[in-house]
Amino acid sequence: MNEYNFAYLDEQTKRMIRRAILKGLAIPGYQVPFASREMPMPYGWGTGGVQVSAAVLTPEDRFKVIDQGADDTTNAVSIRSFFERTAGVETTTATAEATVIQTRHRIPEEPLSEGQILVYQVPIPEPLRFLEPRESETRKMHELEEYGLMHVKLYEDISRHGHIATSYAYPVKVEDRYVMDPSPIPKFDNPKLGDSDAIQLFGAGREQRIYALPPHTQVVSLDFDDHPFEASKADHPCALCGAVNTYLDEVITDDAGGRMFVCSDTDYCESRRAAGFTGAMTHTRPFSMAEQGQS
Amino acid sequence: MYVAVKGGERAIENAHAWLAEERRGDTGVAELNIAQIREQLSFAVNRVMAEGSLYDPDLAALAIKQSGGDLIEAIFLIRAYRTTLPRFGASEPIDTGTMACDRRISATFKDLPGGQVLGPTFDYTHRLLDFKLAADGAVPEAPMREVAPADVPHVTEFLNQEGLIEEAPRDDTEPPDLTREPLEMPAERALRLQALARSDEGFTLGLAYSTQRGYGRTHAFVGELRMGAVTVEMDIPELGFAVDIGEITLTECETVNQFKGSKTEPPQFTRGYGLVFGHSERKAISMSLVDRALRWEELGEDNVGAPAQDAEFVLYHADNIQATGFLEHIKLPHYVDFQAELELVRKLRAEAGATQMQEAAE
Numbered sequence A: 001m002n003e004y005n006f007a008y009l010d011e012q013t014k015r016m017i018r019r020a021i022l023k024g025l026a027i028p029g030y031q032v033p034f035a036s037r038e039m040p041m042p043y044g045w046g047t048g049g050v051q052v053s054a055a056v057l058t059p060e061d062r063f064k065v066i067d068q069g070a071d072d073t074t075n076a077v078s079i080r081s082f083f084e085r086t087a088g089v090e091t092t093t094a095t096a097e098a099t100v101i102q103t104r105h106r107i108p109e110e111p112l113s114e115g116q117i118l119v120y121q122v123p124i125p126e127p128l129r130f131l132e133p134r135e136s137e138t139r140k141m142h143e144l145e146e147y148g149l150m151h152v153k154l155y156e157d158i159s160r161h162g163h164i165a166t167s168y169a170y171p172v173k174v175e176d177r178y179v180m181d182p183s184p185i186p187k188f189d190n191p192k193l194g195d196s197d198a199i200q201l202f203g204a205g206r207e208q209r210i211y212a213l214p215p216h217t218q219v220v221s222l223d224f225d226d227h228p229f230e231a232s233k234a235d236h237p238c239a240l241c242g243a244v245n246t247y248l249d250e251v252i253t254d255d256a257g258g259r260m261f262v263c264s265d266t267d268y269c270e271s272r273r274a275a276g277f278t279g280a281m282t283h284t285r286p287f288s289m290a291e292q293g294q295s
Numbered sequence B: 001m002y003v004a005v006k007g008g009e010r011a012i013e014n015a016h017a018w019l020a021e022e023r024r025g026d027t028g029v030a031e032l033n034i035a036q037i038r039e040q041l042s043f044a045v046n047r048v049m050a051e052g053s054l055y056d057p058d059l060a061a062l063a064i065k066q067s068g069g070d071l072i073e074a075i076f077l078i079r080a081y082r083t084t085l086p087r088f089g090a091s092e093p094i095d096t097g098t099m100a101c102d103r104r105i106s107a108t109f110k111d112l113p114g115g116q117v118l119g120p121t122f123d124y125t126h127r128l129l130d131f132k133l134a135a136d137g138a139v140p141e142a143p144m145r146e147v148a149p150a151d152v153p154h155v156t157e158f159l160n161q162e163g164l165i166e167e168a169p170r171d172d173t174e175p176p177d178l179t180r181e182p183l184e185m186p187a188e189r190a191l192r193l194q195a196l197a198r199s200d201e202g203f204t205l206g207l208a209y210s211t212q213r214g215y216g217r218t219h220a221f222v223g224e225l226r227m228g229a230v231t232v233e234m235d236i237p238e239l240g241f242a243v244d245i246g247e248i249t250l251t252e253c254e255t256v257n258q259f260k261g262s263k264t265e266p267p268q269f270t271r272g273y274g275l276v277f278g279h280s281e282r283k284a285i286s287m288s289l290v291d292r293a294l295r296w297e298e299l300g301e302d303n304v305g306a307p308a309q310d311a312e313f314v315l316y317h318a319d320n321i322q323a324t325g326f327l328e329h330i331k332l333p334h335y336v337d338f339q340a341e342l343e344l345v346r347k348l349r350a351e352a353g354a355t356q357m358q359e360a361a362e
Helices: A011-026 A048-058 A076-088 A135-143 A148-161 A186-191 A266-276 A288-293 B008-026 B034-040 B042-052 B058-066 B073-084 B129-135 B155-161 B189-197 B199-210 B281-294 B311-315 B320-331 B335-362
Strands: A060-067 A100-104 A119-120 A172-174 A178-180 A200-203 A209-213 A220-222 A246-250 A257-263 B100-105 B220-236 B242-255 B268-278
Touching: A011 A048, A011 A200, A011 A209, A048 A076, A048 A100, A048 A119, A048 A200, A048 A209, A060 A076, A076 A100, A076 B008, A100 A200, A135 B311, A186 A220, A246 B335, A257 A266, B034 B042, B034 B058, B042 B058, B042 B073, B042 B199, B042 B268, B058 B073, B073 B320, B073 B335, B155 B220, B155 B242, B189 B268, B189 B311, B199 B281, B199 B320, B220 B281, B242 B281, B281 B311
Parallel strands: A060 A100, A100 A119, A119 A200
Antiparallel strands: A172 A178, A172 A220, A200 A209, A246 A257, B100 B220, B220 B242, B242 B268
16 A cells, blocks of 8 residues: 555644644643544544544554454454554554554553553544533533533432443543543443553544543542442453453353353453463353352 | 454455455446446436545546445545545636536526526436336437527526625635534534535435425525536646636536515525535535525524524534444444443342332332
8 A cells, every 4th residue: 555655644634633632632631623534434433543543653653453342353453454554563462562552442451551552432522412412512611611511410310320320431520620521431441541651542533523631640530429430340250361350241152141251351361361360261161150140 | 152253354354355246246247337337327426526525527436336336335435535635726716607507597587698408407307217228228319509608697696786685795715624624613604515515415405305394494496506517727826827727517506595684684585505516406406405594693584493504413414424434333343331331221220129129028
């Protein structure tokens, strides 16, 4: 693909995106409008993340792409091969070895370190969107720091269900100023957003917004004193590596209600297994619901 | 037995190979070539050029071939290609007053300078399947007559002379560029028109139709609909003057809308405007109706809450490439989020169950 520039986008476009990223880093949590380009993959399939990655990648980078925590989900494969073709950068599945990680819906389990960039694909960057559909209104609400509506919504959840009924894309407040959508990561991942050693960049292509969290930013999940935020996950250990502190996917194994829980972060799970950890499934005995219920 | 979902890469390659085979269909049937699509499916080509925002019939035909006739997919191919093209500059504004009209009709005047020219149209055809076409596509030559080139003035100018229609003064401010700047609200008319010119034909048609049925009624007459070729001129800085760089076919629609006046404007006719690449009347008329409906604020009309009056609603949802991408992305895996929802629903149900048990016990 020599007919395209390094990492597909032309340098002027990359410059425009980098400016938006820098502005985003300067005002953590603020949504910077940017002139999103049509990419050769559809809107809603990671065009924001792809543009941000294209703008930050250098030929020396090592690139990792995950979707749902896994390196081998189809869209992650597609985006990784796009940059292999257009940027010729080295790719990896190992979280620690990657310098740029593009993700959809998860933050890797392994803590990120200084020098790494985590790029999120964002479908709807506006945390207030489903409370107020008008962009002109929500921008005003951010300007005036008028977040009462969001608190009312969370309060109504509690009065109706006894809990805040948001399990992913759980809103956060950044440096005590902007309410931000962390992209549809499970709320289990929310605590990893704050005080990270890495740079976190959020790209929403269709909605033409970029926002960012510089390293060591204060990020607080919204809650109430008597209903504190809780990072929840399925109450099981991983059936493959035995991890008890990771986010799990539920996999249906048969048509009789059989199911198992495995790490959604495939790299994390594989490295644990390589280090000798085992779970219920990696024992020789067959796996059953009864056994799982005990765990 | 659980097998980790491996081999996504090979699955993707194989799926695409299969799709390529499906696209080609039965190899016993001759393959379409680009020229055939360009010449014989010109309305499809026009739509792809208009909504792809790129005037190139050959590339549009290629995109239609590659997409197997899925026009939104073809538009997507053109958009993705277009965005990689370097921009040398901007042309001079085209002058549709000098259009070499193949078709020019007015629904507001029986006859007028420049005449009513029906041109090539589906109008007044009887929509009867032509079974002869299935066997033999030969067409008799259409009758021809020499026409002296004449001025074809815009119909709205006649109304303007009487002061019966709102003024549309020339405005030389540089229009915003939707493809280079993020769409921000409120959007001025030039930006709205730009978005509508590339908006989905079906969506625009639906909105325009809704205004006719009373959701923000604007009482539109087709003052004029014209289709034909105009020259594109570009100022070459090295030369110091503008030169013709080519010719494009356009469809232009100007509606004349009844207007009883408002707090700020006297009773007069008002304008809606549509301009589309290629021969695309449905789109041009739809565009002008939606344009007019969106102008309620600047004309001091009431917002009756109709969808076609709502610029944010219209502009954020009119682009079919954005819409289809986001719509279809729900095919992508969402098991992480779904898992979080599963846990939440289980928890809420367990608690509701416990409360019921307790109530029963009491």
